[in-house]
Amino acid sequence: MNSFLKIKQLLLFLILCLGTAPLCAGSADWSFLPASTVFKPLIGESREPLMGIVAYLDQLGYEGQVGGTVELVRYSPQDDTRFAWGLFALGDILLGEDGATFPMKDADFYIGTYFSGQLGDFSFRVEGLHESTHLGDSYQTTVQTSQGDYLDSSQIPLYYNQEVTYTRENVNGTISIQPSEFFRLYAGAGVWDIPLIEGVSDPIFTSFGTEVYSPYWPVDHSAMRAYLTGSLQWKGDQEIWDMEVQLGLQWKAFAAADRALRVAVLYYTGDSQFGQFYNVPDTHLALASFFDF
Amino acid sequence: MKLIFLFCFLSLTGAVLADHWDFLPAEPLFSPLIGDLREPQYAVVARPDQNHFDGSIGQIVEFLQWQTNDTTKWAWGIDGAGILQLVATGPATYPLVVSDWYLGTYFSERSGNLSNRLEYEHVSSHLGDYLIYTVPRIIYSRESLQWTTSYDFSPEFRLYGGPCYWTHLSPDSDDPRFFFHAGMEIYTDYFRLFAGTHGRGYFTYDVKVLGEAGGVVDQTFQLGIQWRWKTDSDQSIRMAVIYYTGNNEYGQFYLNSDSYWGLGIFFVP
Numbered sequence: 001m002n003s004f005l006k007i008k009q010l011l012l013f014l015i016l017c018l019g020t021a022p023l024c025a026g027s028a029d030w031s032f033l034p035a036s037t038v039f040k041p042l043i044g045e046s047r048e049p050l051m052g053i054v055a056y057l058d059q060l061g062y063e064g065q066v067g068g069t070v071e072l073v074r075y076s077p078q079d080d081t082r083f084a085w086g087l088f089a090l091g092d093i094l095l096g097e098d099g100a101t102f103p104m105k106d107a108d109f110y111i112g113t114y115f116s117g118q119l120g121d122f123s124f125r126v127e128g129l130h131e132s133t134h135l136g137d138s139y140q141t142t143v144q145t146s147q148g149d150y151l152d153s154s155q156i157p158l159y160y161n162q163e164v165t166y167t168r169e170n171v172n173g174t175i176s177i178q179p180s181e182f183f184r185l186y187a188g189a190g191v192w193d194i195p196l197i198e199g200v201s202d203p204i205f206t207s208f209g210t211e212v213y214s215p216y217w218p219v220d221h222s223a224m225r226a227y228l229t230g231s232l233q234w235k236g237d238q239e240i241w242d243m244e245v246q247l248g249l250q251w252k253a254f255a256a257a258d259r260a261l262r263v264a265v266l267y268y269t270g271d272s273q274f275g276q277f278y279n280v281p282d283t284h285l286a287l288a289s290f291f292d293f
Numbered sequence: 294m295k296l297i298f299l300f301c302f303l304s305l306t307g308a309v310l311a312d313h314w315d316f317l318p319a320e321p322l323f324s325p326l327i328g329d330l331r332e333p334q335y336a337v338v339a340r341p342d343q344n345h346f347d348g349s350i351g352q353i354v355e356f357l358q359w360q361t362n363d364t365t366k367w368a369w370g371i372d373g374a375g376i377l378q379l380v381a382t383g384p385a386t387y388p389l390v391v392s393d394w395y396l397g398t399y400f401s402e403r404s405g406n407l408s409n410r411l412e413y414e415h416v417s418s419h420l421g422d423y424l425i426y427t428v429p430r431i432i433y434s435r436e437s438l439q440w441t442t443s444y445d446f447s448p449e450f451r452l453y454g455g456p457c458y459w460t461h462l463s464p465d466s467d468d469p470r471f472f473f474h475a476g477m478e479i480y481t482d483y484f485r486l487f488a489g490t491h492g493r494g495y496f497t498y499d500v501k502v503l504g505e506a507g508g509v510v511d512q513t514f515q516l517g518i519q520w521r522w523k524t525d526s527d528q529s530i531r532m533a534v535i536y537y538t539g540n541n542e543y544g545q546f547y548l549n550s551d552s553y554w555g556l557g558i559f560f561v562p
Contacts, residue, residue: 032490033521033528033562035319051352051373064394066350066375068335070562087560089335091350091375093394101434104419107392109348109377134389137420137430167386222316253316261317261356291354291371293562 031074036258038074038084039116039125039176041292042186043262044209044229044246046273047110049090051291054266056284060097063286065090067110068293083117088127094274096138103138106274124175127190132167133275166275169193174207184211192237202236216255223255227262235271238278242270246288262290315358320527322358322368323401323410323443326453327531327559328476328497328515331542333374333395335560338535340553346379346387347555351395368401372412378543380423389421391543406445413438413460418544433544436461441474451478469504476500483524492520495531501539506548511539515557531559 041048049067056062067090074084090110095102112129172190192203209231216223229246248264265287272282326332333351340346351374358368374395379387397414418433438460443453454475462470476499483491495518501511517533535555540547 030488031522032488033526033530035528051354064373064396066352066373068350068352068562070335070560089348089350091377091392093375101432102417104417107375107377107389107419109389111348132387132389134392134422135425137425139425221314251316253318257317259317259319291352293352293354 029076031076032072034071034074034084037069037071037086037116038082038118039114039123039174040178040184040258041069042174042176042209042211042231043227043250043290043292044211044231044244045207046244046266046268047090047092049088049110051293052288054286054288056286058285061105061284062095062097062102064093064095067091080120081118083115085113085115087111087113092274094136104136105138106133106136106276108133108273108275121177121179122175123178124173126171126173128169128171130167130169131275135276166278170203170205172205182213182215186210202239204236205234206236207231207233213250219251222251222253223257224249224251226250227264233270238271240271242268242273244268244270248288250292258292260292262288262292264288264290316356318355318358318368321353321355321370321401322366322403323399323408323441324451325353325561326441326443326476326478326499327495328478328499328513329474330499330513330535330537331374331376331395333372335562336557338555338557340555343553344381345390345553346381347376348379349374349376351375365402365404368403369399370401371396371398372414373397376543378421382423388423390423391418391421391545393418393543408443408445410441410443411438412441416544418547420545431545432463433547434461434463435459435544439474449480449482453477466505468506472501472503472505474499474501480519483521486520490520490522491524492518495519495533503540506540509540511537511542513537517557527561529561531557531561533557533559 041050049069050065051067052065054063067088069086069088071084071086074082076082092108093104094106096105108131110129110131112127114125114127116125117123170190170192172188174186174188176184176186178184187208189204189206194203209229212228214226216225227248227250231244233242235242245267246264248262251261252259267285269283271278272280325334333353334349335351336349338347351372353370353372355368355370358366360366375392377392378390380390381387393416395414395416397412399410399412401408401410413436415436420428420430437457439457440455441453442455443451445451454473457472457474459470476497479496481494483493486492497515499513503509503511514536515533517531520530521528535557537555538552541549541551
């Protein structure tokens with residue numbers, strides 16, 4: 001079947017889902033397009049669909065993220081029990097720096113759908129995710145050489161790699177417990193449809209993380225607090241642990257608001273999270289600004 | 294550049310301390326121009342006649358709104374967007390043709406039905422890996438100042454327009470740097486849909502007149518349905534038929550003409 005037809009059918013399916021979901025919504029327990037998500041974003045995970053800018057402090061590199069979540073339908077049978085279905089998308093780019101120009105090294109795109117729920121302090125999210133990754137066009141002069149050993153002087157690489165075809169899907173789930181406003185723990189696991197490296201048969205990945213918050217303090221008519229996050233991810237097909245730590249400030253209009261600005265110092269070590277450089281070790285310290293919308 | 298983060302953060306701190314502000318409001322003061330496909334938004338547009346897909350991931354982040362008198366409000370924010378084009382080359386294979394990335398900051402103002410927005414915006418365009426071996430890329434990087442005045446004649450009819458100026462062009466050119474952007478939005482009354490949801494029909498026309506490439510008129514038409522849970526909800530989904538004609542809006546191909554029909558779905562979370 002023509003792939004274009006498949007996509008059109010997917011779009012039609014989505015439209016039908018959107019059309020029929022509210023049909024089930026015969027009572028006040030259902031809501032459509034709520035303003036916030038049932039499963040709170042994992043702010044310590046750099047591939048969460050959020051807006052952000054990350055400036056590397058120890059390398060000439062920048063990351064830009066544009067992403068968001070659209071919660072389509074929510075079912076709330078009780079005060080402390082909610083379920084939801086939605087979509088998310090994220091674009092994540094890696095830029096170098098050469099004076100006033102910022103050559104693109106990599107662009108990764110994520111799109112997916114999720115089902116989530118919350119029961120008191122517990123919440124969960126199950127995602128189906130598609131990821132594709134694309135070598136940045138600043139490598140064009142490089143890839144034109146057969147040896148790949150000369151580079152245009154204006155295109156100093158953050159990493160160097162021949163292009164790899166990287167498009168795959170995973171299903172993953174995360175459970176989270178937040179016993180107080182100061183502390184959250186979560187753990188997750190997932191499986192890729194294909195292993196990243198030929199010959200390595202373990203498509204499983206797992207992750208663990210925590211979020212620790214200080215009490216809020218007032219800033220005029222707004223509220224601010226400090227936070228610390230730590231996350232670990234085991235990539236079975238690469239046999240490596242990735243670790244990320246953030247220490248920063250979160251600023252909201254009021255304590256219960258979902259929208260926030262964050263500024264953080266970020267430390268990452270592991271293999272690069274950009275798909276074109278998946279097998280390149282990457283350790284960096286960065287200053288990051290995130291916009292949780 | 295790294296100091297910009299600190300500067301912005303300190304500026305925000307000082308601004309909030311200075312007066313009464315509405316911090317991180319739910320809705321931007323200047324309503325997004327839904328007829329402009331380059332406005333930050335979440336969208337997928339399929340081009341049935343070209344086997345191409347356009348994806349848009351973008352968000353407006355309004356930091357502050359403040360009221361200077363009984364009728365006038367001001368706002369400041371940033372926006373960012375990534376707009377990409379994919380081509381279907383085989384079963385489940387969609388290599389990247391091109392991606393454009395936007396980052397901007399704006400001030401806006403509203404007095405009753407009249408609103409204004411002044412935006413400074415950077416855009417860079419990058420050749421995708423589908424063409425990286427076969428098509429020479431150009432270094433496409435631009436900044437512009439864009440002024441837009443909008444007037445809501447009624448909840449069903451809006452007109453907007455204004456001058457814009459390229460402050461930086463790469464590739465550089467002697468083409469006129471001023472360009473103009475205008476458009477309109479027309480809505481029907483809301484009607485009831487399923488399970489208490491509401492919808493309304495809409496039509497938009499958006500036009501950009503640019504001096505580049507010997508003179509370009511980019512026109513976008515949308516005819517569709519906007520769907521909300523309640524009529525006063527901020528969140529919505531739109532589905533529309535789109536017709537575009539003009540030059541290609543992707544920077545890597547800005548000298549090429551482009552006309553297409555599209556089916557689009559747009560999300561406003």
